[in-house]
Amino acid sequence: MRNVIAITLASLGCAAAALSAQDRGTRAMGFDQQRTAHRFVLRPDGGEIRVDVKSTHDRANTSAIRAHLRQIAVDFAAGRFDAPLATHGEEPPGVETLRARAAAIRYRFEETRAGGVVTIRSSDPAAVAAVHDFLRYQIREHRTGDPIAVHAHD
Numbered sequence: 001m002r003n004v005i006a007i008t009l010a011s012l013g014c015a016a017a018a019l020s021a022q023d024r025g026t027r028a029m030g031f032d033q034q035r036t037a038h039r040f041v042l043r044p045d046g047g048e049i050r051v052d053v054k055s056t057h058d059r060a061n062t063s064a065i066r067a068h069l070r071q072i073a074v075d076f077a078a079g080r081f082d083a084p085l086a087t088h089g090e091e092p093p094g095v096e097t098l099r100a101r102a103a104a105i106r107y108r109f110e111e112t113r114a115g116g117v118v119t120i121r122s123s124d125p126a127a128v129a130a131v132h133d134f135l136r137y138q139i140r141e142h143r144t145g146d147p148i149a150v151h152a153h154d
Contacts, residue, residue: 035061036115038142040135042150046105046121046128047135052114065115073109073118077102092141094133101127 035058039050049072051065072083079099081091098105104124110117120131132150139146 032061036065038138038144040138040142040144040146042132042135042148043121043153044128044150045123046119046131048117048119049135049138050112050115050117052112056114062115066109066111069116069118070109073107076118076120077105077107092134092137094130094137097126097130098134101130105131 035054037052037054039048039052041048041050049069051069053061053065056062068083075081075083076098079102081095081098101122101124104127105120105122108119108121110119122128122131136148138144139148
């Protein structure tokens with residue numbers, strides 16, 4: 001019986017931790033994490049951060065996604081990674097190098113039909129490696145199931 005209680009309490013603790021991480025994400029990003037989908041793609045010269053609404057009729061979250069990603073592109077270009085820290089409760093891998101190599105990295109926001117995408121590009125091998133480290137961390141943390149291998153441009 002003690003084992004059952006211990007397992008139940010451990011399960012509840014994991015659920016509470018997951019909920020708090022989700023709540024942190026909603027607060028940091030400004031949109032409902034349950035109604036949106038994150039995608040992270042590694043490219044030979046950087047990668048992409050894409051967020052879309054699950055329902056194209058969800059205009060409030062679509063607007064919030066676009067505002068967030070637009071600001072992410074500006075903040076990251078300036079070496080500010082406060083949003084990922086607020087979302088994950090820790091500084092993701094690669095951020096130190098992304099700050100140090102900021103002049104060698106280009107961040108561009110673009111609207112998509114259902115949200116937006118930030119493309120991250122560099123010709124600096126150390127910067128590209130840092131982008132890949134950062135994106136692989138995001139894939140794990142957001143549990144997107146995205147490939148962690150580098151993809152050629154479509």
